[in-house]
Amino acid sequence: MSARPLKFVPASEFRARAAAAVADPQLRQSFRRAMDFLIERRAAQFPDAEVLDRQRRLAEQIRQYTLARLPDLLEQLERRLVDNGIQVHWAETAEEACTVIIDIARRHSAKLIVKGKSMVSEEVELNHALAAVGIDALESDMGEYIVQLDGEKPSHIIMPAIHKTREEIARLFADKVPGAAYTESVDELIGIGRAVLREKFISARIGLSGVNFAVAETGTLCLVENEGNGRMCTTVPDVHIAITGIEKVVEKLEHVPPLFGLLTRSATGQAITTYFNMISGPRRAGELDGPREVHLVLVDNGRTQAYADAQLRATLQCIRCGACMNHCPVYTRIGGHAYGTTYPGPIGGIVSPHLLGLAATHFMPTASSLCGACSEVCPVRIPIPDLLIRLRGEAQHDALHGHQPLLGQGAARNPLLDLVWTAWAVLYTHPQLHRAFLWLATRLRWLTPPRQSGWTASRTPLKPAARTLHEHMTSRRR
Amino acid sequence: MAEAGSRQYPAKPARVYLFGTCLIDLFRPDAGLDAVRLIEREGVEVAYPADQTCCGQPAHSSGFPEQARAVALAQLRLFPEPWPVIVPSGSCAGMMRHHYPKIFADDPALLREAEALAERVFELTEFLCHVLRVRLSDRGTPTRVALHTSCAARREMGTHLHARELLEQLAGVELAVHAHEAECCGFGGTFSLRHPAISSAMAADKVEALLASGAECFVSADCGCMLNLDHTLERRGDRLCGEHLASFLWRRTTAHEEQR
Numbered sequence: 001m002s003a004r005p006l007k008f009v010p011a012s013e014f015r016a017r018a019a020a021a022v023a024d025p026q027l028r029q030s031f032r033r034a035m036d037f038l039i040e041r042r043a044a045q046f047p048d049a050e051v052l053d054r055q056r057r058l059a060e061q062i063r064q065y066t067l068a069r070l071p072d073l074l075e076q077l078e079r080r081l082v083d084n085g086i087q088v089h090w091a092e093t094a095e096e097a098c099t100v101i102i103d104i105a106r107r108h109s110a111k112l113i114v115k116g117k118s119m120v121s122e123e124v125e126l127n128h129a130l131a132a133v134g135i136d137a138l139e140s141d142m143g144e145y146i147v148q149l150d151g152e153k154p155s156h157i158i159m160p161a162i163h164k165t166r167e168e169i170a171r172l173f174a175d176k177v178p179g180a181a182y183t184e185s186v187d188e189l190i191g192i193g194r195a196v197l198r199e200k201f202i203s204a205r206i207g208l209s210g211v212n213f214a215v216a217e218t219g220t221l222c223l224v225e226n227e228g229n230g231r232m233c234t235t236v237p238d239v240h241i242a243i244t245g246i247e248k249v250v251e252k253l254e255h256v257p258p259l260f261g262l263l264t265r266s267a268t269g270q271a272i273t274t275y276f277n278m279i280s281g282p283r284r285a286g287e288l289d290g291p292r293e294v295h296l297v298l299v300d301n302g303r304t305q306a307y308a309d310a311q312l313r314a315t316l317q318c319i320r321c322g323a324c325m326n327h328c329p330v331y332t333r334i335g336g337h338a339y340g341t342t343y344p345g346p347i348g349g350i351v352s353p354h355l356l357g358l359a360a361t362h363f364m365p366t367a368s369s370l371c372g373a374c375s376e377v378c379p380v381r382i383p384i385p386d387l388l389i390r391l392r393g394e395a396q397h398d399a400l401h402g403h404q405p406l407l408g409q410g411a412a413r414n415p416l417l418d419l420v421w422t423a424w425a426v427l428y429t430h431p432q433l434h435r436a437f438l439w440l441a442t443r444l445r446w447l448t449p450p451r452q453s454g455w456t457a458s459r460t461p462l463k464p465a466a467r468t469l470h471e472h473m474t475s476r477r478r
Numbered sequence: 479m480a481e482a483g484s485r486q487y488p489a490k491p492a493r494v495y496l497f498g499t500c501l502i503d504l505f506r507p508d509a510g511l512d513a514v515r516l517i518e519r520e521g522v523e524v525a526y527p528a529d530q531t532c533c534g535q536p537a538h539s540s541g542f543p544e545q546a547r548a549v550a551l552a553q554l555r556l557f558p559e560p561w562p563v564i565v566p567s568g569s570c571a572g573m574m575r576h577h578y579p580k581i582f583a584d585d586p587a588l589l590r591e592a593e594a595l596a597e598r599v600f601e602l603t604e605f606l607c608h609v610l611r612v613r614l615s616d617r618g619t620p621t622r623v624a625l626h627t628s629c630a631a632r633r634e635m636g637t638h639l640h641a642r643e644l645l646e647q648l649a650g651v652e653l654a655v656h657a658h659e660a661e662c663c664g665f666g667g668t669f670s671l672r673h674p675a676i677s678s679a680m681a682a683d684k685v686e687a688l689l690a691s692g693a694e695c696f697v698s699a700d701c702g703c704m705l706n707l708d709h710t711l712e713r714r715g716d717r718l719c720g721e722h723l724a725s726f727l728w729r730r731t732t733a734h735e736e737q738r
C-alpha cells in the first residue's frame with residue numbers, strides 16, 4: 001500500500017506550474033472573481049474592526065491555551081470518547097491512518113465508504129490507499145464529488161472545485177455520471193449529484209467525516225458543514241469513522257462558539273453554517289438510529305514537529321478557514337493546484353513542510369511576497385509571514401546548535417546563494433567598502449546589464465542613479 | 479500589526495536623523511533629498527550618518543538571519559543622540575521598528591538598544607503628519623494621482639492613512655481610487671527575482687488598476703514598490719509614471735524656481 005500523493009509534483013516544477021497558471025486567463029479570472037466574492041462576504045460579516053480584533057485575540061488565546069496543554073488534553077479527550085463509546089485510534093503517519101481505516105473497513109467487509117469533507121483524509125491520501133485494496137470511497141460534499149469525478153485534488157481547502165467553471169462541471173457530469181443529461185443549471189447539477197449520493201448513503205456500510213473541534217471535557221466531535229452530507233455520513237451508515245489532526249482538540253465546550261463564529265465568517269462569510277453536528281457516541285440501547293460504531297482516528301503526520309518548536313507551534317493554531325488563501329495575491333494568481341500539495345496558499349506554506357518535509361516543499365515558503373494579507377485576516381492571528389521567513393531559513397541552513405533539525409532541514413541549500421549573501425553582509429557591514437561600491441556602481445552605471453535575472457522578465461533594467469544619496473548629503477554638508 | 483492611532487508622538491524636535499534606505503540611496507536619491515527638504519522646511523535639522531548602509535531586510539526576508547543580523551547590528555549604533563530616526567520607506571521603517579527587537583531578542587543588551595531605537599523610528603509620512611504636523615499649501619496645477627502603499631507600510635506602519643492625510647492637504651490634488659488598492663504590487667524583495675512569473679502577474683494587475691483609475695501619476699512612500707511598478711510601466715510603454723511621495727509633496731508645495 002502506498003499513500004504517495006496522487007498529483008504531488010517535485011519542488012523543482014513549481015515555477016513551471018505557476019508560470020502556466022498565471023498564463024491561463026480563464027483560471028486567473030475564475031480565481032480572482034471567486035476570491036473577491038469571498039473577501040467581500042467576509043468583510044460584510046466584520047463591520048466593526050475593534051470587535052473583530054477582540055474576537056481574534058480571544059480565538060488566538062483559546063488556541064494557544066489549548067496547544068500549551070495539548071498532550072494532557074489529548075489524553076483527556078481519549079478518556080471521554082472511550083467513556084462515550086467512541087473508539088480512539090492514534091496514527092503517527094499518513095500510512096498508519098490509512099491502515100487503521102482499512103482495517104475497520106475489512107472488519108465490516110465494507111466495499112464502499114461514503115465520505116463527508118475531510119482535508120485530513122486528503123492529506124493522508126486515503127482514497128488512493130482504499131482504492132489500492134479494492135474499497136471505493138465516494139465523496140459526498142458537492143465540491144469534493146466534482147473533483148473526485150474528474151480525478152483531481154481540491155484546489156481550495158473550503159471550496160474544492162472553485163477552479164472549475166459551471167460549463168466544465170456541466171460537461172463533466174454529462175460525461176461521467178451515468179444517465180445524466182447535459183445541463184448548466186446549478187440546481188439541476190446539484191440534483192444529479194444528490195440523486196447519486198442518496199442511494200450511496202443508504203447502501204454504504206461506513207461513513208467517514210472530518211472533525212472541526214474535538215471537545216476534551218465532554219468527548220464531543222463537532223462537525224461544521226452546509227450541505228447536510230456530513231450529517232448523512234455520520235448518522236446513516238452503520239459505522240462512522242471520524243479522522244482529524246491532533247491539533248483540533250479544545251478543552252471545553254465553551255471554547256467552541258468563539259472559534260466556530262470566526263471559522264464560518266472567515267471562511268465563507270456566513271454567520272453560521274446550515275449544519276453544526278455534535279457527535280457524542282454511537283447509537284445507544286433503545287435508540288432507533290445512528291451508527292452502531294463510532295471511531296476517531298487522531299493523526300499526527302508531522303504535527304508534533306511543529307509542536308516541538310516554540311515559534312512554529314503557532315502553525316497548529318489554524319482552524320482551516322481558508323481566509324489566508326482567499327486574501328493571498330499569490331494564491332489568487334496561481335490557484336491551488338500549482339502548489340501540488342493538499343494545503344495550498346499561505347497556510348500550505350507553513351503546514352506542508354511539516355507534513356511532507358522541506359525537501360519536497362521548500363519552494364512553498366518562498367512563494368509569497370510577505371505582504372501580510374494572510375496574517376491580517378487570520379482568525380487565530382497566526383504570524384504567517386514570520387513563519388514563512390523562518391522556514392525559508394530552515395530550508396537553506398543547518399539547524400541551529402541545540403535545535404532539532406526539521407524534516408528536510410537544509411534541503412534548499414545553495415552554496416552560490418550562501419556566498420552572495422555572505423558577500424552582501426561584508427559589503428553592508430563595512431561602511432567604507434560600501435561607499436566605494438556605491439561610487440563604482442554609479443560611475444559604471446552605463447555598464448548596467450540589460451538582463452537582470454527575474455527582474456527584467458517584465459521590467460526594464462534597474463540602473464543606479466548618477467550620484468548616491470550618500471554623495472548628495474556629503475556635498476550638501478560642505 | 480498596524481499601529482495607526484495607538485502610538486504616542488513626541489513634540490517637534492530640533493534635530494532628526496535620516497535613514498535613507500539602500501534603494502533610495504542607489505536608485506532614487508532625489509526622493510531622499512526631497513524628504514530632507516520637507517523636514518528642513520519645518521525648521522528641523524537633518525543629520526545623515528554617513529556609515530548607514532541597509533536595514534538588513536533583504537537578507538532577513540530571504541531566510542539569511544545571520545547576515546541580516548550582522549547588517550542590522552551595523553546600523554544599530556549610528557544614531558547615538560535621542561533624536562527621531564526618519565525613514566522614507568514603510569518597509570524599512572517596519573523592519574527597524576518591529577523586527578529589530580525580534581532579531582536581537584536573544585541578547586539582553588542589544589535588545590535594549592534595539593528597543594530604544596525602535597521607539598524613535600518614524601516612517602516619513604507618519605512623522606510629517608503626527609510630529610511635525612505639517613500644513614501643506616499646494617502650488618501646482620490640478621491633477622489626479624493614485625496612491626500605492628507598500629504592504630509593510632500599510633500593515634506595519636499605517637502609512638496608507640498618513641499619506642492620504644498629506645495628499646488631502648493639497649487643494650489641487652484629487653486622489654484617484656484604484657481597484658484592489660490594498661493588494662500587493664508583487665515586489666516582495668527577492669520574491670520578484672525568485673518567482674518572476676507570479677511577481678510579474680501581480681505587477682501587471684497593479685499597473686492596469688492604476689492606469690484604469692485615470693490618474694496622471696501614482697505616488698508611493700516606498701521605493702521598492704515604485705521601482706517595481708515604474709519599470710513595469712516603462713517596459714510596457716505606458717505613459718503613467720511613479721513618483722516618491724516625498725518628491726511629489728516637495729514638487730507640489732514649492733514654486734518652480736526653488737524646487738531644487
